[in-house]
Amino acid sequence: MIVIGFIGFAIKQSFGDPIREITGVSVSVEERNKLREELGLNDPFLVQFSRFIKGAMHGDIGRSFFYKKSALKVILSKAPATLELVFCSALIIVLFSIPLGIYSAINPRSIFSRIIMGGSTLGVSIPVFLTAILMIYIFSVELHWLPSYGRGETINLGGWRTGLLTLDGLKHLIMPSIALSSIMLPLFIRLIRSEMMEVLQNDYIKYAWAKGLAPRRVFIVHAFKNTLLPVITVGGVQLGTMIAFTILTETVFQWQGMGFMFIEAVERGDAPLMVAYLVVVGLIFVIVNTLVDVIYGLVNPQVRITGRK
């Protein structure tokens, strides 16, 4: 988190001169220097940095030049759109990767497994924006089934604008969330498959068969539970990467989320907003990693024991 704060601060420092933004060109050098002194911009680097961190602790990252509002407020108003998109993609990934991964690990030679593996190779190698544009072309332009941009109708739930509760909102969600999951889903299928195949080599699986257990029990209880451990670890990291992919997806679908806002902020040179984005994304990383650790502990008895002591 400190590292993120540091990077954010460095960007703020290097991105243009805030004085010029505030004052314009007509002000004399002397006046500029005076203002700079007042704002504390001539203080040593570390002093400025600690002031920045102190502000960030209180949720004050700076004001957006463009929106003329607190950068944090701007980003928080955009967060629901992104989070809903990520949530739906994660749901798609979990719902499909687990059964497909398990199936192709158990029957590596079957035709269906080969199709899954072939498809996932293809899926990984097609970039997100191409998948997105292809989908827009097929389902919006040609077939007119699905809307191609925006969030559609949203409902305000105590400050959280959700698109999950209206049919129109859900329709708008379909393509962006498929596009967003198009890279991670194949990766997860492959990950689950390879981890599970490795687990199936273990003696305890052979022993489970020797005990006369039903196939479902051997595969789900004995094999998949052990497969979960490495998948959770990698999964946590990948969920963070998915946030990065939201920038792409949101831009293509003009999805009014944090990623889209970030691109706009970069175009406008709106440094405080960029920093705010980095800080919020960093925060999400930290939360996700903590959650992953907690879930890992729930599955792995060894961690649980050491935790108890």
Next chain:
Amino acid sequence: MQHLLEVKDLSVEFALRTGALRAVRNVSFTLNKGERLGLVGESGAGKSVTGFSIIKLISQPGYISGGSILFEGKDLAKMSSEGIRNIRGNRISMIFQDPMMTLNPVLTIGTQMTETVLAHMDVSYKEAEKIALEKLKKVYIPSPRKRLAQYPHEFSGGMRQRIVIAISLLTEPSLIIADEPTTALDVTIQAEIMDLLLELCQTDDMGLILITHDLAVVSEVTERIAVMYAGSIVETGLTSEVTMNPAHPYTKGLIAALPQSGGAGDRLTQIPGAMPSLINMPSGCPFHSRCTICTDICKVEVPQLEANKSGTLVACHHADK
């Protein structure tokens, strides 16, 4: 009298890219109710594959290529996977080599015990737990109730193997196949586990196939012995007879290699050479290249198992008939 187990001409092959690897070659043996048989031979001889193929648990790309396995009157070799599942862990239990690897690390001992009971008996979870407790007591696990909630890594190696033995007893099987059950354990614990296994087999009148390369253990625990070499049984008979008067040169070599057989200061004798490849077996007797009494006939003709005067079956051209 009907045998508990009658294995006849059993062959197991692995379909490898380099060719068919015949790991088990026309192996035949029988086991009576409550009888204990030792299966010995050096590593790679096909002991494990023979043991596992009895419950048709051969890893890919292996398969039973011939023969029959009559168990309690039914041929397991021809049985459906559904049918064999009813035998596994129910009528025939297995004990694996390394208890560290056998128990599932993410499931409690209680789960791993009760699931076996529930898979084979029509009882409630409570009753299954009661059976598990009873068997844990039988293998002398202290405070068994507390143990049910624990995970494998909370136990020592010897304790884990006791638990595996307890699991094998859950459904009161008539046959236990133990594949090197003490090899992975500390030397001090090995005898303890072997004694326990012997005691349980005797009190419950269970049959035992003990796979090991330790002839000393076999002579203590088993009544009959089968010596395997390169996928075939080369000598089989009463354990006492075979260990006292080995007839096959390979068995003689194995016994000569035992530490206690020579006087103090004697050098250990080892059988020179290595077992031939199971993919490209040389002609004649599989042991001829390492044999000290090899003659011309040994290089061309495969010797068959034949009874000698003391009743032991030996596959050697030069054994006394």
